[in-house]
Amino acid sequence: MPKATKITKGPLKGATQDDIHEFYRMMLLIRRFEERAGQLYGMGHIAGFCHLYIGQEAVVTGMQAAITDGDQVITGYRDHGHMLACGMDPKGVMAELTGREGGYSRGKGGSMHMFSKEKNFYGGHGIVGAQVPIGTGLAMSNRYKGSDRVCLTYFGDGATNQGQVYEAFNMASLWKLPVVYVIENNMYAMGTSVERASAETELYKRGISFEIEGEEVDGMDVMAVKKAGEKAVKHARSGKGPYILEMKTYRYRGHSMSDPAKYRKREEVDDIRSHRDPIEGLKHQMIDAEIATEDELKALDKEIKAIVKDAADFALESPEPDPAELWTDVLREAEAV
């Protein structure tokens, strides 16, 4: 079967073989990258805060497939997956984690604060919820400039309770702004489960009083994400205003590296890992559809591990930024004391 032809039946229907391979490759890249980041953290090469995206890979991979070059992406601090999906270089991301000159913010930002103007990635924001009105502003600028660009604005279930989210929702709907709000509901905000923090736990309904349409999506299924993403992006791009997608997903690791995750049961994690894993799921579908073999996927894994190893090597070899660098990009050049 030629790789560019569309698959016509089964769960992968509608995508090309190339697409599917790319989804698989991207999700695996994110997973292996994050595993490596976790190791580097454990070895003391990454310090401070580091929030891994493991388990949620299908969300950014599917959403990225639903947008086109020039659309914007903005998110919170659990951002490594978003950056890789945007096409940012794993080396530059990893080197920012280790606080080196080769990092996207030259070591000044760290895990939570990275950007790429080239890839239209607007960060990387450590303050919960802050990115939501900012993403809405990006959408406003698109409208003002008369471009047909859409902004994907990601945030967590915990962030949905911040007041500024609703200020943004109202304006986005009032002015029909081209923004897609992607709520990554991984069931927990640090140690607080959605039920313990939210009166309305079906988060896709959070736009109802602002007349924003929303829907729930299986965020562990990249094809489901892509499909819902395409619909939402089309809606926003065509001038109908914002759209909310609630991605039902899960983070396998603790909130950050220092979180032993005692607020949930081991079995809950194991159950989702063994039944809903986005990468394993796609792998089975690919093998069933006979568009990949175990051996091919193993070879791909090797290839990805090599990319991640290069990124890690780069992140350790890149020098620390010159201390003088820390004084640039403030407002004026300040003087060291």
Place this chain on the structure above:
Amino acid sequence: MPQMNMMQALTSAMDVKLAEDERVLAFGEDVGYFGGVFGVTRGLQEKYGSSRVFDAPINEGAIIAMAMGMATNGMRPIAEIQFADYIFPGFDQIISELTRIRYRSAGQYTAPVTIRTPCGGGIYGGQTHSMSPEAFFTHIPGLVVAMPSNPYDAKGLLISCIESDDPALFFEPKRLYNGPFDGDPNKPQSSWKDHPKGEVPEGNYTVPLGVADVVREGSDVTVVAYGTMVHVALAAAEAEGVDAEIIDLRTLIPYDIDTVARSVQKTGRCVILHEAPRTSGFGAELAAQIQEDCFYSLEAPIQRVTGWDTPYPHAHEWSYFPGQERVARALKKTVEFA
């Protein structure tokens, strides 16, 4: 006497007040079930139930404002803001409502809210987990601002804040939770065990608001510090062999200018330390007041050793942090100034 680290001393302060005063409650993000991200409220929900110790959604603005609402109706809420860097969604409520209700109601209402929040660097927190934003708050009339440097003071000051009829912002230098920290990141983590200020009584006692502590008497130079920088000052003076008089302010508002001025009048020299950026930092206020009160005693320009006028960087945390070397340099320069 029991030995406690700073976290245990703070837990104990809340425990004491929750036990003796029904009007006291504690809440914030991950405060109840999880016991706080640093564990400062650990065990309190089990002991006092989830109507008195509970979790809030991620809503700093409403957390602070709801605490105010409760407080104006006679309660004494303790609200935790998980990191001082996250307090800004609540900044408006602090400035426009919480700190003005007494004044604007001509004293009919007061808002005895205590906001606890960890501050400062030293844990590689980067831009959004390392701030020392105290100066924003010392600029607001009507707010007590405290920052302890040890477990004993932490408990006594926190109880004073809870018992005070005024709103209080209580900064907890997170680098001191587990042990005193003298600014040298290469030393192993020290402990509050065996430290005299790690001895903390079980029951209720207070450390008064507005009274500084002279932690080291000396004659060469006065060092004014608070929080983590108290320990850095002690180590730097020791290393440099300077006979410094080191003052731990303990509360920034009200601040004990009498103790500071008396000392500067004695030594004739003064160095002010804080971790926060220099420009418009609290050191600027101190320097201005000291020169007004001690003009004829001063024998050298007042020096400030502070964080940089930049965001807290992820890389080079220890270059930003005003460590022993920078403090020692300022001490030397001030003492040798002729």
